[in-house]
Amino acid sequence: DSGVTQTPKHLITATGQRVTLRCSPRSGDLSVYWYQQSLDQGLQFLIQYYNGEERAKGNILERFSAQQFPDLHSELNLSSLELGDSALYFCASSESPGRSTDTQYFGPGTRLTVL
Amino acid sequence: GDSVTQMEGPVTLSEEAFLTINCTYTATGYPSLFWYVQYPGEGLQLLLKATKADDKGSNKGFEATYRKETTSFHLEKGSVQVSDSAVYFCALRGGAGNNRKLIWGLGTSLAVNP
Numbered sequence: 001d002s003g004v005t006q007t008p009k010h011l012i013t014a015t016g017q018r019v020t021l022r023c024s025p026r027s028g029d030l031s032v033y034w035y036q037q038s039l040d041q042g043l044q045f046l047i048q049y050y051n052g053e054e055r056a057k058g059n060i061l062e063r064f065s066a067q068q069f070p071d072l073h074s075e076l077n078l079s080s081l082e083l084g085d086s087a088l089y090f091c092a093s094s095e096s097p098g099r100s101t102d103t104q105y106f107g108p109g110t111r112l113t114v115l
Numbered sequence: 116g117d118s119v120t121q122m123e124g125p126v127t128l129s130e131e132a133f134l135t136i137n138c139t140y141t142a143t144g145y146p147s148l149f150w151y152v153q154y155p156g157e158g159l160q161l162l163l164k165a166t167k168a169d170d171k172g173s174n175k176g177f178e179a180t181y182r183k184e185t186t187s188f189h190l191e192k193g194s195v196q197v198s199d200s201a202v203y204f205c206a207l208r209g210g211a212g213n214n215r216k217l218i219w220g221l222g223t224s225l226a227v228n229p
Binding site: 092105 | 159208
């Protein structure tokens, strides 16, 4: 158990819909990262937050957005869903992203299926 | 920019065989190197890491040595078990600048047969 929690574990929805994925980081970790893992594109970094502020952006679509709240949990919002958005979405957290020795710990993931 | 190259899979071995999964990198500065493992149906778990040249990371019988001269961080295990069947990801975190996101390899799938 990494200490990172994600809900829900599974999500099935229809095209055009909007969903929210939730992540709670490990105790003491200020930084949260979101990743998408699909069969055709592998593991893709989406976005990073640090203490409530966006720190880095990766391959995140404009239809997707995220935020980190004062209690440090984070939510990833996916809207106007398409079939191709079906994937595993992982959240990770770390303590000190400014250090090269910093380690990311991953949650169990949310499996999103868009029908 | 920084990058990680892993050997392509799938790798199929018999139980108790020796495992090597190659990983090479390109990076500026002095990156930290990681191996993560993803068991079927689960999230990614940190397997081992090394933060400076010549460091050896080890865990659960797996080892990897940070070789700066060959820019490599190959994963090895002397005797694999069926329970080691998983996907293994090599990653680096750059050693310079504030945007030190992880750079990932594509993953190598390992299947161990009894």
